[in-house]
Amino acid sequence: MNISKLASAGAIALAGFAYACGGGSDTKTETTSTPAATAPEKEMSFDEMYKDNPAYLEGQTLVKGSDCMSCHMVERKIVGPSYKDVAAKYENTEENIATLAEHVVKGNSGVWGEVPMPAHPGLSEDDAKKMVKYILLLKK
Ligand code: HEC
Incomplete structure (x- = not known):
């Protein structure tokens, strides 16, 4: 009799303890992590790549202001080689710049x-x- 009374009192105490502990979880806010949006694999244009490069912008303005574009395109060969092919062929060195100029x-x-x-x-x-x-x- 005494023993069972103690036992049930203990069970109540335990239940109360568990409840008190569990009660804390009510205020716990779940941090839901939203996965970073994966950027689409789109190739950056040269204009984007070099939008802050004065050498690029100045040279491009000169090329566009001359007759170059009637025979050259950046991406495709027309009469002359594409500028991308020229850039791929020559390293960007002072010597090559002087020769090509x-x-x-x-x-x-x-x-x-x-x-x-x-x-x-x-x-x-x-x-x-x-x-x-x-x-x-004009190379990537
Ligand atoms: C009438 C057409 C034509 C015009 C206009 C023209 N090009 Fe060319 N360009 C060519 C051809 C064709 C070649 C290939 C020449 C060769 O095989 O040596 C070439 C080659 C080049 C090359 C590579 C040279 C080498 O030795 O590898 C560069 C750089 C170049 N052109 C820049 C320019 C620039 C800058 C302009 C404008 C000022 C211009 N081109 C205008 C037809 C043209």
Whole structure:
């Protein structure tokens, strides 16, 4: 009799303890982690890549203001090689910039095929170099 009374009292005490403990979980806020949205694998355009690069912007403006785009495109070969192909062929070094700038001013042929790159006698060496610097940035 006494023993069973003690036992049930203990059970009540335990139940009360468990309840008190469990009560705490009511205020516990579940932190739900939202998975970071996975950005779509879209290739960045060169314009985006170099939007803060003055050498890119200056060279691009010069190229667009000249006759270059009638024979060259960035991504595709037309009369002349694509600028991407030119950038892939030559490392971006002072030496290559000087050589290519000379080809732009004086004209050249035989590197990419039979069609010659016409001379641009009206173009300063300085501007030609800026154009070439822009072209050589066109690689990813
Ligand atoms: C009438 C068409 C034509 C125009 C206009 C033209 N190009 Fe070209 N360009 C070519 C051809 C064709 C080649 C390939 C020449 C070769 O095989 O050596 C070439 C080659 C080049 C090359 C690579 C040279 C090399 O030695 O690998 C560069 C750089 C270049 N052009 C830049 C320019 C720039 C900058 C302009 C504008 C100022 C321009 N081109 C205007 C037709 C043109």
